[in-house]
Amino acid sequence: MVQVVSLEEAISKVQNGMTIMVGGFIGCGAPDQLLDAVSQKGIKELTLIANDTGILGDAMSQLIVKRCVSKLIATHIGTNKETGRQMTEGELEVKLVPQGTLVEQIRAAGAGLGGILTPTGIGTIVEEGKQKFVANGTEYLLELPLGANVALLKAYKADKAGNLVYHRAARNFNPIMAMAVDFVIAQVDQIVEVGEIDPDEVMTPGIFIDYLVQKQPREVSDVG
Amino acid sequence: MVQVVSLEEAISKVQNGMTIMVGGFIGCGAPDQLLDAVSQKGIKELTLIANDTGILGDAMSQLIVKRCVSKLIATHIGTNKETGRQMTEGELEVKLVPQGTLVEQIRAAGAGLGGILTPTGIGTIVEEGKQKFVANGTEYLLELPLGANVALLKAYKADKAGNLVYHRAARNFNPIMAMAVDFVIAQVDQIVEVGEIDPDEVMTPGIFIDYLVQKQPREVSDVG
């Protein structure tokens, strides 16, 4: 059952050593206030699964800067130099995955599939250590499901049953990650009553969501 | 580029011997007028991929009754006795597939995947002739992609760029089939101008659609 909780209560579900997924694409669609709370609390040794590690200075990037993460699975780290530095120095283990493969691996975990065959990565270092198949003359890599303990997501609107609606390009990985983890925490701009979102408008069914956190207005000190 | 065409022009794309996909679930979400046109035109030797063959008497069922179909790939045929009869008499080749497998096979074709691993069917006759894999102690079947020449779909609303919106449970297989074929024909209740559907409301991107056919009001003779 979905609960609307405080930021503090939500973040109590994220513990040292967990594997977490975070929605967003270079910050767009990333749950900034949940991320701020995680990095400020000083949670450590996380395995982070995300498209990228944000832009140096944003909420996502602080997970890396504040050294919350010991292992990263991502598609691109070029927009956060600190990630590259920690990787080069051997402080952070980084696994780079093609974006279309990452999203299918997450989807496979959520959909109960044992894996998917993709042509992406054939003939590149991505194929190292992976099983290959040939079908109709095309080579494919077997990519395995990728789940996590907790997902931190962002949505534009939720009802109290947890049904989520995203806005524009902020959707990206959020709906897929919602399916693939044990516990889902969604930061939402707006929480409405059950019945106020049309069934056809829902992008993530409420059954996937555990905690909803209402996004807080920025404090005055932030604006000045 | 999407074209709004007449029923006749649309159906000229369906030819004897083709493999076609048809959206819908026991008639709900099935493109009744496209189906009527196909069966009335007497197209033959089709391979039909669909969830079911409708309820005896409806537009979907007529594809079977009028013997347009020589091979059927479906999940359930219990609501159309004629399908069972033709199968038993050896007049129709029928392959029954679990519903979750069928939709993933179609999705795989549309998404460029070489196949998916599913636990469904393990220990049953569904596993016959298929490759098996064990991952983390669970057995999976490798299921291969399933595409087609043409898809006949139904939507509630389209804009002239082909973007589709479905209504309630009529969505079902339609959006998945839209991705998996060479040519997509969609019967729609309502066609609006480009820009009249919000980008977040679109359920099937217009790039998948080739022909739009406006659903015609029922003739008076049908009502009386």
Next chain:
Amino acid sequence: MLDKEARMEWLVNRVAQEFKSGDVVNLGIGIPTKVANALPEGIKLILQSENGYLGVGPAPETGKEDPDTVNAGGQYATILPGGCCFDSAMSFAIIRGGHVDATVLGALQVDEEGNLANWMIPGKIVPGMGGAMDLVVGARRVIVAMEHTAKNGGLKVLKKCTLPLTASKQVNLIITDMGVMEVTSKGLILRELAPGVSFEEVQACTEASLIRQE
């Protein structure tokens, strides 16, 4: 022993005890469907329809039928506030991915290993498996709800299913008009008897050896 009708009512009510509020449940056609109307006071389930929505509500009033809102049996249905619609890929991601807490299905045969046969009788009925194979593999709990024996008196709770299987070793609980049996690694434990039914009476109608509840 109660009469047949009363025993069937007991069965439906007994299945309805198996849930807690908020459970996501898929009810098969027939006896399982009746469970929705027999839930204890205060228990609200989220019913899933495999054709593509959550929040299945009661049948619509006459005149208010929506041809786009039908259940997995093809009958007119409604969607409750808080419900949502999706495509078949999402529907079966929900089912196969373990997001359905329980499914309740009928059976032609079920056995002491938890094997289930409910989709075909070779040479007779071949309706197809529809979504049943995915439901039985994917749902967290699989509850078989059925009459204990076939109309012709044939046994249905067997040592080993003889009909083509729907899924292998996935059934958790069997609830019939005679009692409640749990599938365990030791075999079928008879957890509960229908009113007025004795252990010996159930065993007489069951091929599998039942284990007495301790």
Next chain:
Amino acid sequence: MLDKEARMEWLVNRVAQEFKSGDVVNLGIGIPTKVANALPEGIKLILQSENGYLGVGPAPETGKEDPDTVNAGGQYATILPGGCCFDSAMSFAIIRGGHVDATVLGALQVDEEGNLANWMIPGKIVPGMGGAMDLVVGARRVIVAMEHTAKNGGLKVLKKCTLPLTASKQVNLIITDMGVMEVTSKGLILRELAPGVSFEEVQACTEASLIRQE
């Protein structure tokens, strides 16, 4: 030979000739992005942004930026009428499934077999492949648009790529500030020369043996 700036302008305009109206195109960051502004009169493309929408429009006016509408480079963008949004799974189903007519990308190296290296330099730059590997495998046509040689004068059109590949044998066309080369089973055919550039000048800047257009 034209000066550098004019040659780069020629390059961008030349890439823009490769499309017909309605083509679904994904433009990489940098030189490829400029192609959107150089399309011939009457040619309208449907641009895809791999973070999740179709119908990428021009940058928004100042003050009208929407933080939820950014392109794959993370910059503010707009969505044209007729555009639509979706999740990353759909975005890459579109890309991997062959529904993108063409992608235009930059390269660190490209070779006569159509191999492409554009995502890392071991020990130096390891930004990650992002969506590039899927785009190069999935798009129907892969067009490399880049300066013919590296800033330090190093060759980029090679017999065999030496950097880690983005994809194997997927490039169809290479358009540089010196000319247009098609990847064929025989090798690279030089289809066109930039204004004032000779075959010999291009060959001198190219490790692969170029084949003269017949």
